[in-house]
Amino acid sequence: MTIATGATWAIAGLSTAGVITRPMRWPEWIWAVTGALLLLGLGLMPVQAAAGAVAKGLDVYLFLIGMMLLSEAARENGVFDWVAATAVNSAGQSTSRLFLLVYATGVIVTTFISNDATAVVLTPAVFAVAKRAKAEPLPLLFACALVANAASFVLPISNPANLVLYGGHMPPLGQWMGSFALPSLASIVVTFAVLRVVERRRLSGQCGGKVDRPRLSTGGKAAFSAIGLTAILLLAMSALDRPLGLPTAIAGIATALGVSALARRSPVSLVRSVSWGVLPLVAGLFVLVEALDRTGVIDMVAEAIRHAAREPTRAAAVSGTILAFASNLMNNLPAGLVASTAIAQAAPPRIVTDGLLIGVDLGPNLSVTGSLATILWLQAIRREGEDVTFVAFLKVGSVAMPLALLAALGTRLLIG
Numbered sequence: 001m002t003i004a005t006g007a008t009w010a011i012a013g014l015s016t017a018g019v020i021t022r023p024m025r026w027p028e029w030i031w032a033v034t035g036a037l038l039l040l041g042l043g044l045m046p047v048q049a050a051a052g053a054v055a056k057g058l059d060v061y062l063f064l065i066g067m068m069l070l071s072e073a074a075r076e077n078g079v080f081d082w083v084a085a086t087a088v089n090s091a092g093q094s095t096s097r098l099f100l101l102v103y104a105t106g107v108i109v110t111t112f113i114s115n116d117a118t119a120v121v122l123t124p125a126v127f128a129v130a131k132r133a134k135a136e137p138l139p140l141l142f143a144c145a146l147v148a149n150a151a152s153f154v155l156p157i158s159n160p161a162n163l164v165l166y167g168g169h170m171p172p173l174g175q176w177m178g179s180f181a182l183p184s185l186a187s188i189v190v191t192f193a194v195l196r197v198v199e200r201r202r203l204s205g206q207c208g209g210k211v212d213r214p215r216l217s218t219g220g221k222a223a224f225s226a227i228g229l230t231a232i233l234l235l236a237m238s239a240l241d242r243p244l245g246l247p248t249a250i251a252g253i254a255t256a257l258g259v260s261a262l263a264r265r266s267p268v269s270l271v272r273s274v275s276w277g278v279l280p281l282v283a284g285l286f287v288l289v290e291a292l293d294r295t296g297v298i299d300m301v302a303e304a305i306r307h308a309a310r311e312p313t314r315a316a317a318v319s320g321t322i323l324a325f326a327s328n329l330m331n332n333l334p335a336g337l338v339a340s341t342a343i344a345q346a347a348p349p350r351i352v353t354d355g356l357l358i359g360v361d362l363g364p365n366l367s368v369t370g371s372l373a374t375i376l377w378l379q380a381i382r383r384e385g386e387d388v389t390f391v392a393f394l395k396v397g398s399v400a401m402p403l404a405l406l407a408a409l410g411t412r413l414l415i416g
Helices: 003-021 028-043 049-056 060-078 079-091 095-112 116-130 137-152 162-163 173-198 220-241 245-262 267-273 278-295 295-310 312-330 332-346 350-366 372-383 390-415
Strands: none
Touching: 003 028, 003 137, 003 278, 028 049, 028 278, 028 332, 049 079, 049 245, 049 278, 060 079, 060 116, 060 162, 060 220, 060 245, 060 267, 079 095, 079 116, 079 220, 095 116, 095 137, 095 295, 116 137, 116 372, 137 173, 137 350, 137 372, 137 390, 162 332, 162 350, 173 220, 173 245, 173 332, 173 350, 173 390, 220 245, 245 267, 278 332, 295 312, 312 332, 312 350, 350 372, 350 390
């Protein structure tokens, strides 16, 4: 190993650790961008190569911009508060029914808006309504966290990691549904069952019944309709095997402007509320992974996949499981980027790629470090005065994730 290679690995490793642990509570993007700049400053990576790496993520950036604007437009206009209050009122005084309704709402939000929306926007609304309904909030918060990953491969749009793993070139919708419809159903059902059993004591009582449901404003109705129309648009684009980034961005920008006009508010406040740091975070990670690729480490991963793919079924199970656990060591965004680059080089059978996608999407349910969505979820509940330690999450995740992974991978392998 050369000094340059060792330095590159060290910078990539420390930057990824910074993204996961957030020393001094600095935002995640600072660590990824700092790592990328260090690589450039020390001459470990040419500027042209770094620029090319950043450019690879264009479709992902556009997708994230659109989804963040859609989510923020809905949040600012009370859509998620309205949805959460509706779930409480439909549950009556049954805590277990409320849990089911919150989980089902999380499935819908994750499927059609993205897992980040479930973590960032739905979670605070669920917490606030649980308090008003005098329900124990932790089981409902765990439902938001775990369903955000368990339902994140129902559709291509359900998780930005899907675009990352496929390098922006998503399979057609029909092929996607053929591969993932049943495995995602298995993941959702098993995760729900595990949570229901693990949290049975806190779900055994009654909650306080109905809460005041906020009136959905004209802007809220428009945002709600825009989300539905955007989902239909993206499903159509996916069915036509077209990139999802640009139409998502256009839909998000149009929704933000239109909803702000209807509410007679400046769109500036909406734009300021968006967590824009996720864009430099993803760009920085693209650069770090490109640097690793230049050291040959991803070539080794690709060769391992190529060798294992001689037995596709076994390779899908093993590689998907390894990536699921690796996502908790390095977060699923960089893990997905590494896997994406290795897939491009190895060109394995589709079932192997599908196994890797299930691993990168579902694996983060093991720990709070597994995905950006889970990290954002933890930040959201801390702002509300709640907290879940690494160990407390692991106690739930160590049961829920392996069983759901087994069910999802097993179902995908049975499909063939």
